[in-house]
Amino acid sequence: MAASAVPRIALVGNPNCGKTALFNLLTGSRQKVANYAGVTVERKEGRMHAPSGRHFTVLDLPGAYSLNAASLDEAVTRDLIRGFYPGEPAPDVLVCVVDATNLRLHLRFALELRELGRPMLVALNMVDAAKRRGIAIDVPALQRELGVPVVETVAVQHDGAQSLVRELDAMQGVLHEPRAHLPQHADLHAETRRLLALTVSMPRRTAAIDDALDRWLLHPLFGLVALGVVMFLIFQAVYAWATPMMDGIEAATTWLGGVVGNAMPDGPLKGLVVDGIIAGLGGVIVFLPQILILFAFILALEESGYLPRAAFLLDRMMSAAGLSGRSFIPMLSSFACAVPGIMSTRSIQDPRDRIATILVAPLMTCSARLPVYALLIGAFIPQQQVGWFNLPGLVLFALYAAGILSALAVSWLMKKWRRDKGEHPLLLELPSYRVPHFRDLLIGLWERAMIFLKRVGGIILALTILLWFLLNFPAGVGIEDSFAGRIGRALELLFSPLGFDWRISIALIPTMAAREVMVSSLATVYAVAATSDDAASRALGPLIAQDWSLATGLSLLVWFIYAPQCISTLATIRRETHSWKQTAFAAGYLFALAWIASFATYRIALAMGAG
Ligand SMILES: Nc1nc2c(ncn2[C@@H]2O[C@H](COP(=O)(O)OP(=O)(O)OP(=O)(O)O)[C@@H](O)[C@H]2O)c(=O)[nH]1
Numbered sequence: 026m027a028a029s030a031v032p033r034i035a036l037v038g039n040p041n042c043g044k045t046a047l048f049n050l051l052t053g054s055r056q057k058v059a060n061y062a063g064v065t066v067e068r069k070e071g072r073m074h075a076p077s078g079r080h081f082t083v084l085d086l087p088g089a090y091s092l093n094a095a096s097l098d099e100a101v102t103r104d105l106i107r108g109f110y111p112g113e114p115a116p117d118v119l120v121c122v123v124d125a126t127n128l129r130l131h132l133r134f135a136l137e138l139r140e141l142g143r144p145m146l147v148a149l150n151m152v153d154a155a156k157r158r159g160i161a162i163d164v165p166a167l168q169r170e171l172g173v174p175v176v177e178t179v180a181v182q183h184d185g186a187q188s189l190v191r192e193l194d195a196m197q198g199v200l201h202e203p204r205a206h207l208p209q210h211a212d213l214h215a216e217t218r219r220l221l222a223l224t225v226s227m228p229r230r231t232a233a234i235d236d237a238l239d240r241w242l243l244h245p246l247f248g249l250v251a252l253g254v255v256m257f258l259i260f261q262a263v264y265a266w267a268t269p270m271m272d273g274i275e276a277a278t279t280w281l282g283g284v285v286g287n288a289m290p291d292g293p294l295k296g297l298v299v300d301g302i303i304a305g306l307g308g309v310i311v312f313l314p315q316i317l318i319l320f321a322f323i324l325a326l327e328e329s330g331y332l333p334r335a336a337f338l339l340d341r342m343m344s345a346a347g348l349s350g351r352s353f354i355p356m357l358s359s360f361a362c363a364v365p366g367i368m369s370t371r372s373i374q375d376p377r378d379r380i381a382t383i384l385v386a387p388l389m390t391c392s393a394r395l396p397v398y399a400l401l402i403g404a405f406i407p408q409q410q411v412g413w414f415n416l417p418g419l420v421l422f423a424l425y426a427a428g429i430l431s432a433l434a435v436s437w438l439m440k441k442w443r444r445d446k447g448e449h450p451l452l453l454e455l456p457s458y459r460v461p462h463f464r465d466l467l468i469g470l471w472e473r474a475m476i477f478l479k480r481v482g483g484i485i486l487a488l489t490i491l492l493w494f495l496l497n498f499p500a501g502v503g504i505e506d507s508f509a510g511r512i513g514r515a516l517e518l519l520f521s522p523l524g525f526d527w528r529i530s531i532a533l534i535p536t537m538a539a540r541e542v543m544v545s546s547l548a549t550v551y552a553v554a555a556t557s558d559d560a561a562s563r564a565l566g567p568l569i570a571q572d573w574s575l576a577t578g579l580s581l582l583v584w585f586i587y588a589p590q591c592i593s594t595l596a597t598i599r600r601e602t603h604s605w606k607q608t609a610f611a612a613g614y615l616f617a618l619a620w621i622a623s624f625a626t627y628r629i630a631l632a633m634g635a636g
């Protein structure tokens with residue numbers, strides 16, 4: 026390597042040992058960190074500035090259990106550190122990150138890496154947790170026995186990587202000479218045992234709290250009850266806590282619409298600003314509090330270490346349905362968005378299981394659907410108590426549950442179809458429980474809020490303006506004869522059996538780019554259609570409650586359980602499966618399912634007198 030080139034450091038190690046946390050600390054990045062295995066599935070690159078003024082390139086890699094990769098994400102790590110990754114030389118230094126509370130597992134991989142004979146150092150991470158549990162590690166002895174530098178790190182403390190940075194900075198000269206080959210240890214397990222005996226002293230009882238919690242949370246009966254209660258409380262909180270904030274945002278947009286409306290001269294520009302932008306975007310932003318409450322719970326659960334346990338509990342149910350417990354985490358990520366969910370299936374080893382998971386991931390209710398659910402529930406479901414629970418919270422829970430049950434049903438059917446019906450035992454690491462840091466939660470929520478607001482200011486704004494033009498032109502004709510009106514009436518042929526009129530039909534098209542646009546589109550359609558000024562300033566919920574039948578409202582809610590044709594999801598399915606056939610299958614079955622379920626809902630509701 027040329028002396029002037031920026032040295033490249035790769036962070037390697039078993040899953041969940043804190044590589045990404047360390048990467049974020051070294052480079053100031055904000056990659057996703059969570060307390061379960063298989064979070065990182067791609068190679069990520071960042072810049073590190075050492076105090077000496079030197080620069081380094083740092084690579085964060087997916088966790089791997091060994092260099093014999095079993096899954097796609099592990100293969101990335103294996104190829105990259107060996108220099109087989111297309112277009113990329115092998116890294117100059119390997120930083121092998123090991124979890125100090127779990128050396129029994131993690132040292133084996135360190136030994137395997139050492140046999141590559143490349144410049145390497147070991148970052149003994151999570152020493153804070155190890156100390157708390159009374160695990161004592163003789164670092165000088167470990168360093169001597171391993172023959173590579175060993176430094177202690179705490180990746181979740183702002184100064185927790187100083188020793189690592191210092192060591193890397195000092196490695197300057199060594200980088201250029203390949204290390205002498207170390208003795209090959211045929212039996213890595215025996216060598217691991219020897220090192221442990223020499224350097225680590227364990228307290229007699231290490232994880233008493235974890236064990237006590239697991240006795241309850243992994244219990245086949247109490248465990249499931251606890252899981253149900255947790256899920257249930259989350260949806261109750263989404264409703265119980267968000268209302269004051271939502272009322273505030275709604276009042277603010279109404280006020281803004283009024284002020285701007287009075288200040289601007291009548292004409293198309295005022296229409297665009299007031300009916301298009303303010304009514305449309307305000308309609309979506311109202312739901313930010315609910316999204317953030319949901320994410321506060323998801324982030325806390327991710328960091329707590331509970332999620333893999335939930336996967337363990339549900340494994341039997343999931344494998345009966347043709348999925349494995351491994352599918353749990355990808356499905357769970359899909360509650361934020363199916364795109365990262367589908368990508369995280371790379372850690373599923375069996376290709377069939379992986380495809381099955383990819384195909385049903387879009388059935389998980391992504392956060393973009395929450396505004397649509399919230400709008401429709403607010404309009405059609407009365408704020409009532411049912412026993413201890415409030416009814417809108419129950420309905421929201423039911424909608425999420427319907428998505429999950431549909432996913433299980435679809436994967437069960439797919440399993441019936443395929444010839445090979447073998448099942449795999451679940452091998453899943455259970456991480457230690459951890460109390461989430463308040464600060465990290467806030468940062469996570471802030472990021473979520475920014476993602477949402479960027480969508481509002483970007484794609485949702487663009488589509489809302491486009492729709493406003495289509496609704497207002499050609500000029501002079503009524504809204505029904507506008508471009509949008511004509512498209513909507515053509516689509517009505519397809520959608521009227523579901524109870525959707527031309528206005529709903531037209532609003533469905535832009536939801537292919539972003540589901541939240543359903544809300545802003547409806548707000549724009551109704552604002553433009555309103556004849557008198559007072560109707561335009563009214564909130565969308567009461568307007569549609571008045572205009573639609575209950576059957577239509579329920580039918581549209583059910584449509585969004587399946588919410589077919591999200592373009593970014595389909596593009597991700599295509600990229601991850603390399604197959605147009607699978608992509609077309611996903612699009613087709615989701616559309617068919619949505620249509621049939623909405624049709625059934627509409628007809629049943631009508632028959633029950635909800636017209
Ligand atoms: N107490 C403590 N927790 C840590 C430390 N480093 C990381 N963690 C936590 O360990 C968990 C895993 O961290 P990640 O950085 O996502 O681990 P990773 O090695 O990137 O995991 P994969 O991407 O799945 O391979 C998270 O819950 C972190 O908050 C540490 O030094 N001390």
Ligand SMILES: [Mg+2]
Pocket residue numbers: 044045046057064065086087088
């Ligand atoms: Mg990671």
